[in-house]
Amino acid sequence: DTEVTQTPKHLVMGMTNKKSLKCEQHMGHRAMYWYKQKAKKPPELMFVYSYEKLSINESVPSRFSPECPNSSLLNLHLHALQPEDSALYLCASSQEAGRTQYFGPGTRLLVL
């Protein structure tokens, strides 16, 4: 099973809301990633977790807060977002950091 799941599929939130995105994999992978993708642009790396520890933070604003509660789960907590944060948020996993990545279907986020 090479599936990465993400919930919700779509999310609309106001600038004062707090919400969370969830990502799950059951492939035994030890690296998980968050990417942000704006329309007509390539994915941009936000965070990398390796063995449940944050290994890369690409200078992402603190209104995005990642969490890796266990080796199968990755969350992205959102607070006080701006309209320019509207994008497709993609989660990926790989056996180890830097190996073949498998992506989830993404969450389409709209910030009003």
Place this chain on the structure above:
Amino acid sequence: GIQVEQSPPDLILQEGANSTLRCNFSDSVNNLQWFHQNPWGQLINLFYIPSGTKQNGRLSATTVATERYSLLYISSSQTTDSGVYFCAVERMTDSWGKFQFGAGTQVVVTP
């Protein structure tokens, strides 16, 4: 950071045609991947190919790491091949997992 350039930016093919997509990168890399993003946004890993040649059905890829480029070949194209093709590289001096994506090649295959 590393520069990743993909060409051509857009490609229109008739069904059955062959094509070559190119990815140039500005520094030595540990790892390189090719992805296909379908119109619904799903990214599918096509190849993990830091060097050498691989084939999977109608698709094949070659990476010449010493010359800093990779090629993706699509043969006998089908309408389902439409979408955006990205290459992503991990620079040798960067942390493991720090992949930088190119801007992509938008492919449209017409019946």
